[in-house]
Amino acid sequence: MAGIGFELKKLFHRHGLVAMARAYGYAGIICSGPMLLGILLQFGVLAVSGWWHVPRSQQDLLVCMVTYTLLASLVLTSFFSMPVTRFLADMIFEHRERTILPSFWGSNALMLMLGTVLYGIFLVFSGATLLQGLLCLWLFTEMVVNWNAMSYLTAIKDYKSILYSFMAAVVAAFLTACAALALGVPPVEGLLLAVAFGYGVMLLWDVILLNRYFPQSDEDPWAFLRWVDRFMPLALTGLATTVGLFSHLIITWMGPLGVHVKGLFYGAPYYDVPALLAFLTILVTTINFVVSVEVNFYPKYREYYSLLNDGGAVKDIVTAEKEMLSVLVRELHYTALKQLFVTAAVISLEKSVLGLLPLGFNDMMHGYFRTLCIGYALYAVGNTVMMILLYFTDYRGALISAATFAVLTTALAAIGQLLPATLYGFGFLLGSSVFLLLAVVRLDMYTGNLPYHVLGEQPMVAWHREGPFAKFGRWLGLWDGGITRAMRTGRRK
Template sequence: IMLSFLAAIAVTFLSGALLLFLGISHVEALMAAVCIGYGIMLLWDVVLLYEYFPQSDISAFLFLRWADEFLPLAFTGLCINIGLFAHLVIMWAGPLGKQVKGLFYGAPSHDVPALIAFLTILITTVNFVVSVEVNFYPKYRNYYSLFNDGGTIKDIMQAGTEMLDVLNRELKYTALKQLLTTALAISAGESLLKYLPLGFNDLMYGYFRTLCVGYGIYAVANTMLLLLLYFTDYRGALAASVIFAVGTSVFTVISLFCPQVYYGFGFLAGCVLFYFIVMIRLERYTRRLPYYILSIQPVVAEDKSGVFTRIGYFMDEKLERRTNVDRN
């Protein structure tokens, strides 16, 4: 996987340089280079998948059944991405928007600060994997295993207390690390960015500071959302993600009617709303965790087959008919 990434990066740079050398317009050349690089990575990863997983007689469309089984997860991911990137698209339609060519639009004075501000949340992304998951997951697994393996009430209560203590501690550390990173980016960012040929002006510095705060709040809120998914609170996570998507979009549209210095505050307001919704939901859910584990689950197994399952069956039938025709 690492080699596929490195190859994609190398091919992107080389093909871009070659196309520019041939005299192709820089917009078309760089866009084509990016597409070529992603294409190389896609083909390489597909080859890796075929080499790693053995051949099977199981239907190739079996995965569609799980789309019906965990449909809220798909919509949660969709809404999170809408909340993250809708404010950029809305800005393209505002006073800062510019038409690059054809259907390609952008708002460079807003997009460039947003890109750099987005990089400041990498600390929380990495921290969730190497700290929160590593320290929290063993307690989480032990707690749920006591339910499945007939643990005593005393052991379950003690394991639950230990799990929630670790959860609260890791969330505090995550928020503190992100706070320090955001503060460092805001304080040192202006001094460093002026050395880069990005055309930063006072307005762009303001967007950068505002978006740094917004993305920092989002990063902590997204960590809590992932923990909700750990506890299988799919409904609560979906509701929070919908609020995030709607909130950032609506607040960004409202900000377009304000002076340009306030444009980044629409996304910031949506992130603040998202943070409080997820925090309240996680606190209430973990407070009554035994109830949700023992009482909310269905007594009888439910068949959640739906439209995606039917599509899978339809594709299986079409594939089988085509195979039979080819054999005959």
């Protein structure tokens, strides 16, 4: 991510409203591309369904299928995302770009093998028809590859091409949806096909970009699995953050607000729609993390560690540390203020603005929206602080914060189902509050004794034990090698 912020700094140095809007647009697409695409496609599908007068029951089933597929792909990739990103950063730092593309295919293969089996089992018993299940599985595999590709695309810095792929996906999905319904394709299958086609366009475009920038090679595609073992706290942090972010939705589906759509598909429209709209309000912090925190903080961060690595004078190191932490505090303060102003503005205007949209908001939904806006705002700032902990390699502190967030939001959301319906959403709000508090306290304690953590906690002897993921990768390598040798022998014969 540091590479994104460093490159975006060039864009923000250009003057003019258009240049500023383009830089913010690039930052938003890079950081939230697949998620934004999912939200846009959800609203687009509902809009097209309304135009073609698709029955409400089929609209609900379609939304459930897309939502379930989106969340399943997010949970699966969240475990591997951070270790893969760390592997990618290390390979670029060591100028070993030939290992990058093989690791992309290897990580995709592993996640698709695991995810296809698990999600396929769910779809078999979900109540979906064979065609619906196959379309959901196709969409799931595309989402997995797209989520994984975003980690690799951060190294390309070809923002214009990435933005074009995003726009092409939206247009392709919209045109396919209209064509499918015009041709008389059943609504659920036709719109699922449209969403899958949109993600497929984005996937194809992104893969072409990766092949254009990274060389093909015969390097070990399973080498990244050693990084999963070495940085297991990163993997667990990513998983815990995702669970904490979405568990309250799943629990609400199973509670009094839940609506049984079909088979294993449940939803809670009165809660889901406010949650989806409230989630959009944190994009300002997501973008600001790259635009403000990284662009301004990263140069000071790099200067400090360069002095440590290159034998700088003690006086210069102390001065650099003070400047770095001063910039960090300032940028985190501004980030929190921006999110506060956006949340306050949204809450102030939401009743009049949402009343103009055909979403059927009632007083209870307005209450959920306000509560979740505050909860997501606290989460967004807490997540930014946690990312800074990862910058300083405080993996333990980040994991404690994320795990607490996951456990609390899940437990409080479950307890909340026993309370009056007007209090739903407060479990997520309280869990996010504790998440932010823990992350801030941990960052203050860690940076208060930063030289010790940077220098004194390092091991005396570098050694790496082969963990279960590395052993599995070695087995996969032997298996791949055996198949390759057999194929070559067969061709010679």
